[in-house]
Amino acid sequence: MTTSPTDVAATGATPTETTTTREVRAPQMSTDLSTDHSKAVADGAHTHGRGGTPETSRASRATSFELADFAVPTGREEEWRFAPVARLAPLFDAAGTGLTGTGTQVTVVNPAEVQVEIVGRDDARLGTAGRPGDRAAAAAWSSFREATVVTIPAQAVASAATSIRVEGLPVAAGGSPPEPSAVHLLVHALPLSEAVVVIDHLGEADVAETVEIVAEEGAHLTVVSIQDWAPGSVHAAAHRMRVARDASVKHIVVTLGGDVVRVTPDAEFTGEGASIEALGLYFADAGQHQEHRLFIDHAVPSCRSRVTYKGALQGAGAHTVWVGDVLIRAAAEGTDTYELNRNLVLSDGARADSVPNLEIETGVIEGAGHASATGRFDDEQLFYLRARGIPESDARRLVVRGFFAELIQKIGVPAIEERLIGAIEAELERSMSELDALAPARQVEA
Amino acid sequence: MSTLEIRDLHVSVETKEGAKQILRGVDLTVASGETHAIMGPNGSGKSTLAYSLAGHPKYEITSGTVTLDGEDVLAMSVDERARAGMFLAMQYPVEVPGVSVSNFLRTAKTAISGEAPALRHWVKDVRTAMEQLRMDPTFAERNVNEGFSGGEKKRHEILQMELLKPKFAILDETDSGLDVDALRIVSEGVNRVRSSGEVGVLLITHYTRILRYIQPDFVHVFVDGRIAEEGGPELAERLESEGYDRFLAPTA
Ligand SMILES: Nc1ncnc2c1ncn2[C@@H]1O[C@H](COP(=O)(O)OP(=O)(O)OP(=O)(O)O)[C@@H](O)[C@H]1O
Ligand SMILES: [Mg+2]
Numbered sequence: 293m294t295t296s297p298t299d300v301a302a303t304g305a306t307p308t309e310t311t312t313t314r315e316v317r318a319p320q321m322s323t324d325l326s327t328d329h330s331k332a333v334a335d336g337a338h339t340h341g342r343g344g345t346p347e348t349s350r351a352s353r354a355t356s357f358e359l360a361d362f363a364v365p366t367g368r369e370e371e372w373r374f375a376p377v378a379r380l381a382p383l384f385d386a387a388g389t390g391l392t393g394t395g396t397q398v399t400v401v402n403p404a405e406v407q408v409e410i411v412g413r414d415d416a417r418l419g420t421a422g423r424p425g426d427r428a429a430a431a432a433w434s435s436f437r438e439a440t441v442v443t444i445p446a447q448a449v450a451s452a453a454t455s456i457r458v459e460g461l462p463v464a465a466g467g468s469p470p471e472p473s474a475v476h477l478l479v480h481a482l483p484l485s486e487a488v489v490v491i492d493h494l495g496e497a498d499v500a501e502t503v504e505i506v507a508e509e510g511a512h513l514t515v516v517s518i519q520d521w522a523p524g525s526v527h528a529a530a531h532r533m534r535v536a537r538d539a540s541v542k543h544i545v546v547t548l549g550g551d552v553v554r555v556t557p558d559a560e561f562t563g564e565g566a567s568i569e570a571l572g573l574y575f576a577d578a579g580q581h582q583e584h585r586l587f588i589d590h591a592v593p594s595c596r597s598r599v600t601y602k603g604a605l606q607g608a609g610a611h612t613v614w615v616g617d618v619l620i621r622a623a624a625e626g627t628d629t630y631e632l633n634r635n636l637v638l639s640d641g642a643r644a645d646s647v648p649n650l651e652i653e654t655g656v657i658e659g660a661g662h663a664s665a666t667g668r669f670d671d672e673q674l675f676y677l678r679a680r681g682i683p684e685s686d687a688r689r690l691v692v693r694g695f696f697a698e699l700i701q702k703i704g705v706p707a708i709e710e711r712l713i714g715a716i717e718a719e720l721e722r723s724m725s726e727l728d729a730l731a732p733a734r735q736v737e738a
Numbered sequence: 739m740s741t742l743e744i745r746d747l748h749v750s751v752e753t754k755e756g757a758k759q760i761l762r763g764v765d766l767t768v769a770s771g772e773t774h775a776i777m778g779p780n781g782s783g784k785s786t787l788a789y790s791l792a793g794h795p796k797y798e799i800t801s802g803t804v805t806l807d808g809e810d811v812l813a814m815s816v817d818e819r820a821r822a823g824m825f826l827a828m829q830y831p832v833e834v835p836g837v838s839v840s841n842f843l844r845t846a847k848t849a850i851s852g853e854a855p856a857l858r859h860w861v862k863d864v865r866t867a868m869e870q871l872r873m874d875p876t877f878a879e880r881n882v883n884e885g886f887s888g889g890e891k892k893r894h895e896i897l898q899m900e901l902l903k904p905k906f907a908i909l910d911e912t913d914s915g916l917d918v919d920a921l922r923i924v925s926e927g928v929n930r931v932r933s934s935g936e937v938g939v940l941l942i943t944h945y946t947r948i949l950r951y952i953q954p955d956f957v958h959v960f961v962d963g964r965i966a967e968e969g970g971p972e973l974a975e976r977l978e979s980e981g982y983d984r985f986l987a988p989t990a
Binding site (some may be wrong): 671672673675676677678679680681682683684686687690691693694695696697698 | 792793794795815816817819820821825826828831832833834835836837841842845846849850881882898902
């Protein structure tokens, strides 16, 4: 019998925050320890589950390559309840005729050690990292014609990052919006290889995407996915990861631009001693919906997972959703997992939903915990900085940068770290005029 | 030579039961080079005076004036006051996660002097000031006040006072929570700044202990939101032996 201490990182603490920790005492039998912190806003209210809908185990959630196995979402389903399904509807392929748009282009720049291929959908390497878990993911799978496969050969150490650009081609001025399209990528790290792969999403697009990430034995793979779409874009991305024995994956998601971005990283461990560090950074402006739903499946013993997602929100209608499901199956003895989500609400009218779920089916684990906190801008921090002569807008910048600093330091890829610092600066620059016009944020809309 | 003038200052805070009057007519004049001790029992309004001078939004000035060399301080924003030369060493300094002390100090110095300090001098100044306050150099890379002990937070406040060189420094219970060694080190820091003769100090304290290290020119006894008695250093000695009871006795 082990107990698992949890602690709460004190970064960005604000007086109004809701901090949730849980000490998990591993039960003898399978027990669902999920807690719904979906209303973890400044008033500290919690709701538990959805009225009438029993919370089911992640293990029993349907997955399939068949589009028809998933009904077209209505918004009432557990996995779609926070999402603007009307905006995402074109990616559900209700007619079942496929997402046939051709306006999204994939370009790869790779160092010599890394191989890049364009393959047909019959390539046997595709579809090996788990199965689609929702309608958009199934539509992405059933629609793509060609896939881009990036392979890091066994024992190869990539000398530079591989860059994959997924770009929505410009639509003619006054023309119709981009047609829904599908993109399929596979990043395949063979045994004992080491590489960094950066996937950039830009331009305007309406796209369902699959990113398969396969890390074979002993591989060290970093995958960074940056969603910085132009306004008007809608993006549903299913990231499916398989992490083999002693392999480690660092999976980094950065969401900045686009009207609706929904990323669902699923990770499954297939061998002992594997680890995943999932980092996420998002910044939602007025009217943006950014949703990140993770599922870490501890199916085998002695694996480690760390999830850290942080987001800032500002502007009317800015909405972020973070759902972190962790399942420790009966066989997964010696699991060590911790997940954290923090949101900084910078202005009125923004809403952050945060739902960590932890299911534990074995009593023999190293540790399991989670924390979720959403707070508004801390006026006392602002006062302290301003009392030292720092003008209000600079003080706000300092606090927001500070909120993200620790997360950025964990990335470990200097070029990406610098880029993200720059991106946050740009977000702040864009929003600062808006902020300046606002009195200090008073209340968070529940 | 500068003058800070507080005239008939009335301040209230918003509470659930409505506005609550805390300061009830404070009069005080501080000139450069002077040190004024403000002593008073818990809850008498000392911190309220300090925060009101710094411009904390929680406190509402209902009447009275504060001027710095004739300029209306109350019309200035929080950061404008600091740039005009006001400094508040807080009783409970705030943690600012993710912002390093060195970045914070440089940003503040730049804001106050209107230009970035020359790097080489600045680094040396910071290092020297930290050494004198017996602050380990690693503090420069730590986040502002995060995980600092009570005493470390107070040293950090005085470090800022030394580096930002204000015209008027309000020290709100900088002595509380310090052991004897730390009290001496912090007092030496304040005295270094005082020795320039260019700063006026408002030393808010509950105990006379710190006055053994920092000799005040004037002592003001603060009771129930106003100054009840004023005098020289000898008044502090009387308070030491008699306590505040004399002032708290109900008046008939
Ligand atoms: N938000 C508030 N609501 C109600 N009362 C308040 C509020 N803020 C301050 N007060 C009251 O105002 C009075 C003065 O407080 P202040 O902090 O200025 O006292 P102080 O002299 O600094 O005390 P101490 O020696 O304990 O630091 C106290 O009675 C305090 O309870
Ligand atoms: Mg006080």
